[in-house]
Amino acid sequence: MWRSLASNMLTFLVVGLFLLVGVVIWGQSQYTAQGPLEDAICLRVERGSNMGAVSRELEAQGAVRDGLIFRLGADYTEKSQQLKAGSFLIQPGASMEEIVDQVTRGGASTCGTEIVYRVGVTQTEARVRELNPSTNEFVELVAFDPTAEDAPDVFAEKRAQPDTRYRIALAEGVTSWQVVEALKAMDMLTGEVAEVPPEGMLAPDSYEVVPGVARETVLARMQEVQQLRINAAWESRQDGLPLDSPEEMLILASIIEKETGVPEERGQVASVFVNRLRQGMRLQTDPTVIYGITRGQGVLGRGLRQSELRGRTAWNTYVIDGLPPTPIANPGVASLQAAVAPENTDFVFFVADGSGGHAFARTLEEHNQNVAKWREIEAERANN
Template sequence: MEAEAGATAEVRPRRRGLRALTVVLVLVLAIGAAGFGAWQWTLGRLDAAGPLASETAVIIPRGASSGTIAERLEQAGVVKDARLFMLGLALDQGPALRAGEFAFPAQASIRQAIGILRSGRTVQRRLTVPEGLTVAQIITVIEQAEGLTGPIETVPAEGTMLPETWAYSWGDTRASVIRRMAEGMERALAEAWAARDPSVPLANPREALILASIIEKETGVAEERGRVAGVFANRLRRGMPLQSDPTVVYAASGGAGELGRPISRADLDADHPMNTYRIRGLPPQPIASPGRASLMAAVRPAETDALYFVADGTGGHVFSRTLEEHNRAVARWRQIERERGLRQN
């Protein structure tokens, strides 16, 4: 009986120990399950749709800390909670976040937002420079472009920046855009010169650029560029003055490109190196930045026997072979100007 009582006493502590171990295991499993559930819940929040109703661009400045970036995203409505974004960064290790202007799509998740900021794919802005602007006018366009930075220390020579639509990113320098525009003009001019008509009365690419700038200012009608170039080519071959009004405007405006009033007799008679009513041949420099089409027109002019042209009142021009024909066309244009109140007599 004593032996049986001793055995029973030994079993009881053992059972109590097993029960305690079971409780501990249950607690561990419960805590583990809760932790796993919390982990899954957190990951779910990182992948959940965000609060943005529509695509939104956010600018991330250079040197911004992760906390600053998280706050900016919360302020912009990209993420609902900056703290959760920071947690997402901690859980989703990868390349550093980049600076710049980034576009976030509607309902972007936190994980998507992190991926966008790590990709470096910034918003591409567009800077459109119309054909025929002077260098002063182009510089104004560049200075007013949102997102460009830095001073313009060196202003390029007249006519040396290609007028096109240029892509840039927020934070790019103005100097870098000017450099790309100048390189673009160099390439476009080289391509045009390589494709030139061998009989064109131009000695080098510089002369082609000058003539192209005058063509650009003379007509806004694409179909006329070749004919205008043909008239100027004929005049150059004969040693006649080009008698181009835009060169007079350039001279009288001091290179501004706009006169703000009709050309006067005094303007036409002014002794100025850019005044093609007084000089023969090409002026010493371009009067604007020509586009690709005008560059090609300058080096491949249309075949024509016309020596004159004047506005026809519709945006185009009347082309004439003789001075007599031209004078009649000029008289019609003067009448149109009077009817429109553009000329007093």
């Protein structure tokens, strides 16, 4: 009898063991298998949350089939205590294993709210935007002047969220003074700016920053990026250019940047200035005159007067020979590349053509014809 009972107990234990192993194997397969999510979602993990709350949210949004397996998998891999706060973009079909890895890895949030400070040539604008997981594109919630006294309520609301990201985007052609003034208005940054960085030495780009970072640190990062770009452009320059140093290249690039916003034109605009330098002609470009008046501190906001075109400043290329002494703005990569690789043309003149671009000419006669056409366009616009 006892022998029979022991035999039965052993059988039950063996069967139970096999069942347990089967359950474990099944659970592991569920943990690593493709998940049921059909459309991407943005999973927000609050500070102080836990895997239980996360698993329930994932179940509610249809990202996992079984929250218990999700929690057990996180426990088994010893990641339950590594949960990070933030907003995470969960892709369609993501497995439980992939989601656990994502929410415990840390780093910057991959979705949610982003506040972008766009430093432009004429104004600085703050934009609050949120990622739409289904399209993987940002939806703008509000745009406003960050120096205004009354910010939109949604701005304060989103700033209060700990996982909101911040980005500073510099447009091509901004001056260093404009950048510093814009940074001063961003109250999530800290510290004073001892002096305005040299003109041309801040790289137009998009920079992710964290609240509390020093303004000087942000400026140093912008200078580091620009120096790398300057070095790379100078190394790739064409032979025979009338440029003796990276500094002269940077000056020319800044003039190209201010003369045209049409990407396809940069090489032609560069060729005009390079041809003029080679022939000993004055550059005669309005943006340099404007810089001589404003020193890059704000926008002139009106047309140039004849007295200003004739007035002598170190930057007035109507009265000085060659390049001005400093850049007149911060040029982007495309303008740096145009300065060292201009198109091969005979152009020495250009004027606006009414379409946002320019008409180029080889001779003064051609140029005068183009100017006459531009005057007609100006007159028509003034009468409408």
